[in-house]
Amino acid sequence: AMTARESRESGRKEQILESALHLFLEEGYDSTSMRKIADAAGCAVGLAYHYFETKDEMFAQTLDYFFQPYEQEMRVLAAQKDKDLYGLLEDCFSYVVKQISAFRKNHPGELHWMVRQALRERALELLEQTVMDILNGDAADGVWLALPVEDAAALLGQGLGSLLLQESAVRGAFRGSAGDSHASKESQLVQTAMRAARQILGDAVEVPRTSQILNPSMEDPSRRPAKRNENEAGGNKKEKGKKKKSKKNKQGK
Numbered sequence: 001a002m003t004a005r006e007s008r009e010s011g012r013k014e015q016i017l018e019s020a021l022h023l024f025l026e027e028g029y030d031s032t033s034m035r036k037i038a039d040a041a042g043c044a045v046g047l048a049y050h051y052f053e054t055k056d057e058m059f060a061q062t063l064d065y066f067f068q069p070y071e072q073e074m075r076v077l078a079a080q081k082d083k084d085l086y087g088l089l090e091d092c093f094s095y096v097v098k099q100i101s102a103f104r105k106n107h108p109g110e111l112h113w114m115v116r117q118a119l120r121e122r123a124l125e126l127l128e129q130t131v132m133d134i135l136n137g138d139a140a141d142g143v144w145l146a147l148p149v150e151d152a153a154a155l156l157g158q159g160l161g162s163l164l165l166q167e168s169a170v171r172g173a174f175r176g177s178a179g180d181s182h183a184s185k186e187s188q189l190v191q192t193a194m195r196a197a198r199q200i201l202g203d204a205v206e207v208p209r210t211s212q213i214l215n216p217s218m219e220d221p222s223r224r225p226a227k228r229n230e231n232e233a234g235g236n237k238k239e240k241g242k243k244k245k246s247k248k249n250k251q252g253k
Contacts, residue, residue: 013051016041017065020058028112029059063122070099071126078133085139086198089156092130093193096123096164097186120165127164128157147201155200160193 019040023032034055038045052058077091100123111119132153134140147155 012043012047014065016043016048016051016058017062020062021066024059024062024115025107025111026109029114030112034058059118063118066119067122067126074126074130075133078130078137081138083139085134085201086194088134088137088139089131089197090190090194092127092134093160093164093190093197094186096127096161097190100165101186123165124158124161127161128153131157152201156197159200160196163193163196164189 016037020032020037023037023040027036032055034048034052035045037058038048041048048058052061074092074095077095078088080088080091083091132149135149135152
């Protein structure tokens with residue numbers, strides 16, 4: 001349990017991070033100084049440097065602070081027990097689209113390029129990790145996939161994640177007519193991502209179709225048939241060798 005002092009320290013640091021987040025989003029990285037952040041937080045600039053040695057360190061920790069609730073919620077999504085693999089992926093994609101939409105509504109202005117790029121990279125990393133958790137979870141147990149888990153997670157997380165993060169896609173320019181509601185456009189975007197996910201995963205499945213795709217504890221199945229063939233070939237050679245020896249022995253007799 002936290003002591004009263006530790007609780008105060010944590011509260012001060014969180015207050016500074018909250019002010020830093022607001023300024024980085026509204027004014028960009030270059031225009032936001034440590035002094036400006038300290039003034040916004042109502043503390044001395046020395047206290048800001050007590051918690052963060054440099055502005056770069058503060059920026060990195062501000063990103064951690066910003067993504068913390070999203071990480072927690074996506075972990076919960078990935079751990080649902082009543083959904084199959086595609087159900088978990090669809091919930092994950094829907095969550096991402098809704099959060100992006102809400103963020104853009106709250107921050108309609110143009111973000112500083114460095115802030116925008118940092119947010120994008122972290123969002124894609126989070127999505128990739130969530131997909132990895134899903135592919136390593138119970139919903140994917142017992143079925144083989146020719147694609148390694150890391151590659152599948154990268155394709156779904158980074159590849160489809162880039163589609164979901166596209167501003168034009170989220171606003172409905174990717175699919176849907178002008179008369180569609182925003183919620184309808186979001187749903188269409190998620191379904192587009194799901195069709196792509198089914199194609200990516202479905203093309204790699206080497207077993208009869210089920211909702212489960214991958215057991216990561218197994219060897220790469222693309223290599224296993226070859227391995228078995230080699231063993232079989234080795235076994236055949238041994239059998240042939242035995243037959244030849246048997247023939248020679250008979251001839252000798």
